[in-house]
Every structure is written in structure tokens, then in C-alpha cells.
Amino acid sequence: MKKTASQKLKLGVFVVLGTMLLIAALYSIGNRQNLFGSNIKIMSQFTNVNGLELGNNVRYSGINVGLVSKIKMINDSQIIVEMLIRESVGKHIKKDAVATISSDGLVGNMIVNIIPRESKKLPVVSGDTIQSFSKIGTDDMLTTLNVTNENAALLTADLLKITTKIIDGKGTLGLLINDSIMARDLKLAVYELRKASTGASQTITELKDIISSINKGESVAGVLLSDSLSGQKMKTMVSNLEQSSDEIIEVSKNLNVVLKDIKEGKGALNYLANDPTLVNNIDSTMNSIKEGTYRFNQNMEALKHNFLFRGYFKKMEKQKKKKNR
Amino acid sequence: MNNLRSRLFMTQSLRIVERTKAFFTEIGDLSFFAWRFFREVFTRPFEFQELLKQCYHMGNRSLLLVGVTGFILGLVFTLQSRPTLMEFGAESWMPSMVGISIVREIGPVITALICAGRIGSGIGAELGSMRVTEQIDAMEVSGTNPFKYLVITRITATTLMLPILIVFGDAIALFGSAIIENLKGAVSFQLYFNQVFDAIEYSDIIPATIKSFFFGFAIGLVGCYKGYFCKKGTAGVGEASNSAVVYTSMLLFVIDFIAVFLADIFFEI
Numbered sequence: 001m002k003k004t005a006s007q008k009l010k011l012g013v014f015v016v017l018g019t020m021l022l023i024a025a026l027y028s029i030g031n032r033q034n035l036f037g038s039n040i041k042i043m044s045q046f047t048n049v050n051g052l053e054l055g056n057n058v059r060y061s062g063i064n065v066g067l068v069s070k071i072k073m074i075n076d077s078q079i080i081v082e083m084l085i086r087e088s089v090g091k092h093i094k095k096d097a098v099a100t101i102s103s104d105g106l107v108g109n110m111i112v113n114i115i116p117r118e119s120k121k122l123p124v125v126s127g128d129t130i131q132s133f134s135k136i137g138t139d140d141m142l143t144t145l146n147v148t149n150e151n152a153a154l155l156t157a158d159l160l161k162i163t164t165k166i167i168d169g170k171g172t173l174g175l176l177i178n179d180s181i182m183a184r185d186l187k188l189a190v191y192e193l194r195k196a197s198t199g200a201s202q203t204i205t206e207l208k209d210i211i212s213s214i215n216k217g218e219s220v221a222g223v224l225l226s227d228s229l230s231g232q233k234m235k236t237m238v239s240n241l242e243q244s245s246d247e248i249i250e251v252s253k254n255l256n257v258v259l260k261d262i263k264e265g266k267g268a269l270n271y272l273a274n275d276p277t278l279v280n281n282i283d284s285t286m287n288s289i290k291e292g293t294y295r296f297n298q299n300m301e302a303l304k305h306n307f308l309f310r311g312y313f314k315k316m317e318k319q320k321k322k323k324n325r
Numbered sequence: 326m327n328n329l330r331s332r333l334f335m336t337q338s339l340r341i342v343e344r345t346k347a348f349f350t351e352i353g354d355l356s357f358f359a360w361r362f363f364r365e366v367f368t369r370p371f372e373f374q375e376l377l378k379q380c381y382h383m384g385n386r387s388l389l390l391v392g393v394t395g396f397i398l399g400l401v402f403t404l405q406s407r408p409t410l411m412e413f414g415a416e417s418w419m420p421s422m423v424g425i426s427i428v429r430e431i432g433p434v435i436t437a438l439i440c441a442g443r444i445g446s447g448i449g450a451e452l453g454s455m456r457v458t459e460q461i462d463a464m465e466v467s468g469t470n471p472f473k474y475l476v477i478t479r480i481t482a483t484t485l486m487l488p489i490l491i492v493f494g495d496a497i498a499l500f501g502s503a504i505i506e507n508l509k510g511a512v513s514f515q516l517y518f519n520q521v522f523d524a525i526e527y528s529d530i531i532p533a534t535i536k537s538f539f540f541g542f543a544i545g546l547v548g549c550y551k552g553y554f555c556k557k558g559t560a561g562v563g564e565a566s567n568s569a570v571v572y573t574s575m576l577l578f579v580i581d582f583i584a585v586f587l588a589d590i591f592f593e594i
Contacts, residue, residue, distance in 0.1 A: 004374070007381040014385045018489030021496055025530065028522045055526065 040090040040126040044099035046079050047134055052101050052110045058083045060114040065089040094121040099132045358550045362480055365473055372478050379482035383444050387490055394439050395494035399501030416510055420517045421524030423502045429529050432495035434581055437540035441573040445548040448479050449569030452552025453562040480545035487541030488534055532588035539580050547573040
């Protein structure tokens with residue numbers, strides 16, 4: 001009897017534990033499917049649900065917040081997806097949130113992603129319909145890939161033609177690759193270019209040295225650039241030059257006025273400057289003076305040889321010699 | 326020569342016919358046995374004490390065997406699946422894959438097969454030896470209904486205990502799998518069980534639980550049938566015990582197939 005009581009106790013523990021395990025598992029599964037909590041129902045309209053099924057997860061900002069509870073086809077291009085969202089999360093989803101259907105990982109189940117927007121709209125309430133956004137599906141991607149493949153095939157065919165021509169030595173590139181003379185010329189050109197670049201490099205080095213010496217203030221330019229005293233002097237010079245130029249401008253202005261007066265006035269200077277007859281007269285007078293002077297010189301030479309004045313000129317020469325000694 | 330061949334062919338054909346007849350007769354007998362069970366299970370007197378005793382022997386006494394087997398099953402299943410999933414970079418799918426496999430199929434079937442070996446053969450041998458030693462006849466003579474006392478209690482006990490054993494077996498197998506994931510993949514126990522319960526749905530657990538009642542019923546029914554109608558002699562006891570295990574195992578797979586088929590229709594698994 002005692003043994004039977006112990007057996008009963010053990011059996012009771014076994015059954016209770018087993019049942020509790022089963023209930024815990026059932027509760028855990030139900031809890032994850034939002035069967036025991038309070039939920040709100042929101043809807044979204046799609047044109048293509050990409051294989052979405054009942055019970056697929058609904059995510060908001062990456063957190064599982066509910067499940068797809070109904071998929072209803074309204075017409076040939078409108079599908080209403082009804083989602084059960086935990087009430088505690090519902091207050092964070094705003095009325096302008098956007099629902100998209102995507103895949104959970106590369107080969108995972110389809111999920112509904114609710115994307116929040118930065119707005120201050122009211123939170124959704126049960127029965128609300130939020131906007132949807134249809135992402136590019138696998139079929140669309142495959143179609144695009146197909147077009148890309150066709151283009152790639154065309155490109156490859158063209159590339160094949162080009163490479164064949166190049167190999168045959170046709171065209172500029174073909175010549176460039178196959179012509180040995182051109183290759184030699186090119187080699188020479190490259191050699192010359194290298195030489196030129198070496199020279200340029202040397203020149204740059206020298207220039208660098210010069211600039212460095214200028215920077216150090218070793219040359220005139222360096223002194224000019226680096227010596228502050230010289231700089232000050234230069235500044236003064238420039239200032240003086242500026243002043244002088246101002247004065248020159250002033251003088252030239254005055255001169256202009258004077259010249260204008262001379263040109264337009266009726267004085268002797270205007271007559272001298274503008275009358276061509278006077279110039280002719282002066283010219284002929286000057287010629288006459290020149291001729292007169294020549295003749296006067298001849299007369300004087302004649303006087304030197306005259307016996308009356310010869311003594312006087314000899315005396316003058318002697319005195320000149322004495323002075324030179 | 327031709328005559329000999331035709332005689333041999335006739336003998337073989339007759340043997341096949343006999344065997345087929347025996348097979349169908351046995352199925353018929355088993356069906357009558359099952360029908361008798363359903364007819365008498367709800368009628369008085371109820372042998373509660375014997376039922377509790379049988380539940381203890383079949384439930385509690387099998388727990389260790391089921392637990393150890395389940396633990397090793399989870400361990401080995403995870404270890405064997407890991408390399409393949411790693412090749413695809415899908416190690417994160419391990420908890421959901423192992424969870425669904427164990428809860429839906431492997432857990433119930435393996436636990437039922439173990440129980441068929443332990444409980445089915447035990448019932449067959451026990452009732453067989455009682456039949457051989459004429460204890461069952463003595464019970465009939467003394468006015469006790471041996472069917473109610475021996476058969477109904479045992480079949481009811483296996484039907485009730487097997488689902489609980491399967492729950493324990495599944496839990497321990499998942500625990501074993503979680504240990505391997507924790508050691509090899511650095512997956513915490515919390516994350517592991519979160520992923521398992523994320524993957525499992527009612528459509529996985531309900532058909533498996535319903536199926537486990539049928540498994541238990543089949544184990545008890547075949548074991549009792551084989552023992553109750555045991556042939557005379559010690560060889561009959563051994564045969565009853567052995568055939569109980571063989572028939573039960575076959576019947577378990579048939580039930581499993583039907584269960585999966587029905588679950589596919591009703592739960593869209």
C-alpha cells in the first residue's frame with residue numbers, strides 16, 4: 001500500500017510536469033503569435049504581395065511587432081493585407097508610416113516591414129490603413145538582369161570584333177600593337193621623353209635651389225623679399241615715385257595749358273611755333289649766317305697771313321705754348 | 326518435370342494465400358480487439374488502481390530511457406546537421422530546423438519506437454505468460470473480467486502516457502541540441518529557445534500531440550493483443566513479445582504516414 005502511494009505521487013509529478021511542459025510550450029508559441037495579448041488591426045494595400053502568407057511576421061524598425069492575419073484580394077491589382085500589431089507597439093506607429101513587403105534574409109520568409117517617418121502625426125488606431133510601397137521584386141530583378149545579360153552579350157560580340165581587328169593589325173590600335181617600326185619609334189620617343197623629364201627635373205631642382213636661396217635672403221631678390229629695412233626703403237621709394245608721378249601729371253597738365261595757350265594765343269611764341277614763313281626766313285637767315293661765318297673765317301685766315309697782323313698771331317701762339325707747358 | 330513445377334507453384338501459391346488470409350484474419354482480430362476495447366472502456370467497473378499502476382510503470386519507468394535517448398538524439402542530430410548548414414552559412418537556422426524536426430516528427434516517432442520496444446514487448450510478454458500459466462483463465466473463472474483489468478488499463482495507460490513521454494523526450498532533445506549549439510556555435514540558451522519557439526507553430530505541435538495518442542494506443546493495443554492471444558508454451562511468450570514489437574513498429578509508421586497526410590490536409594504544413 002505504501003508502495004502504491006509512492007507510485008501515485010511519482011506518477012502525479014510525472015503527469016503534472018509533462019502537462020506543464022506542454023502548456024508552457026503552447027503558451028510560448030501562442031504568445032509569440034500574439035494570441036493572448038491585446039492587438040490592433042491595421043491594413044495596407046499592395047499590388048503584389050510576393051508570396052506573403054498568413055502568419056508571416058510584421059516588423060517595425062526591425063522589431064517583430066505582429067503577424068499577417070488576413071490577405072484579401074479586392075480586384076486584379078489590389079490586395080489588402082491585414083496585420084495584427086501588439087497594442088503596446090501600436091502607439092509608436094504613426095498614421096503616415098509606410099508598409100513594404102520584403103524577404104527575411106536571402107532565403108528567408110517574406111515579412112511586412114513598417115517603416116516609420118519623421119513626423120508628428122497621430123498614432124495608428126485599429127482599422128487604420130497605412131500607405132504601402134512596393135519594392136523591386138525578384139521577378140523585376142531577373143528581368144533587369146536579363147536585359148543586362150543581353151547587353152553584355154552584345155558588348156562581348158563587339159569586343160570580339162575589335163580584338164580580332166587589333167590582332168589582324170587593322171586600325172590605329174592594331175598598328176600600335178603589331179607595327180615594329182612604330183614600336184621602335186615609340187620606344188625612342190619614350191626615351192627622349194625620359195631625357196626631357198630628367199632635364200626638367202634638374203631644372204626644377206635648380207629652380208628650387210634658387211627659390212630656397214631667395215627664401216634665405218642670400219640674393220638681391222632675397223634681400224628685397226626678406227629684408228624689412230630694404231622693404232621699408234622700397235616702400236618709401238614707391239611712395240615718392242607715386243608722389244612724383246602725381247606732380248609730373250600736374251606739371252604736364254600745366255604744360256598742356258601753356259602749350260594750348262601758345263598754340264591758340266597771338267603772342268610771339270605762337271607766331272614762332274606756327275608760322276611756316278618765319279621758319280623759312282629763319283632757315284635762310286641761318287644759311288646766310290653760316291655762309292657769312294665761312295667767309296669771315298676765310299678773311300680771318302687771310303688776316304693771319306697778312307704782314308700787318310702776322311706778328312700778333314705769332315705772339316698769341318707762343319703764349320699758348322707757354323701755358324701748356 | 327512440368328508436373329513437379331506446377332505442384333511447386335501450387336504449393337507456393339497456397340502458402341501465399343494462407344499467409345495473406347492469416348494476415349487479414351489477424352487484422353480482423355485486432356480490429357475486433359480494438360472494438361471490444363472501445364465498447365468496454367466506458368463501462369463499469371473502472372479499474373483505476375490498476376490504471377494508475379500501469380501509468381506509473383509505463384510513464385515513470387520509461388522516462389529515463391526516453392530522456393537519455395532524446396538527449397543523445399538532440400545532440401547527435403545537431404552535430405550531424407551543423408557541417409551541412411555551415412556550408413551554406415545558415416548556422417542561425419539550426420534552432421528552428423532542429424526544433425521543427427524534433428517536435429513534428431523525430432521526437433514522437435523515436436519515443437514511440439523506444440516505447441514499443443520497452444512497453445509493447447513488456448505487455449506482450451506479461452500477458453503472454455499470464456495466458457500460458459492460465460492466470461487469465463483463472464481470472465475469468467473467478468468472475469473478474471480479465472479484459473477490463475488487464476487490457477483496458479494497459480491500453481489506456483499507454484494512450485495517456487505516451488504523449489507526456491513525447492513532450493519530455495522533445496524537451497530533453499532540444500536541450501541536448503541547445504548544449505551543442507552553445508558549445509560549438511556560442512549560441513545562448515535563451516537565444517536558442519527563442520528561435521525554436523519562433524519557428525514552431527500550433528500547426529506543428531497539435532498534429533504531433535494528436536498523433537502521439539494514437540501511437541500510445543497502437544503500442545498498448547498490439548502488445549495486449551499479442552499477449553492476450555498468446556500461443557501455448559514458453560515459445561509462445563517469446564513470440565508474443567517479439568511480434569508485439571515488430572507489429573507495433575510497423576503500425577507506428579503506418580499511423581505516422583496517415584497522420585502526416587491528414588496534417589497536410591488540415592494544417593497545410
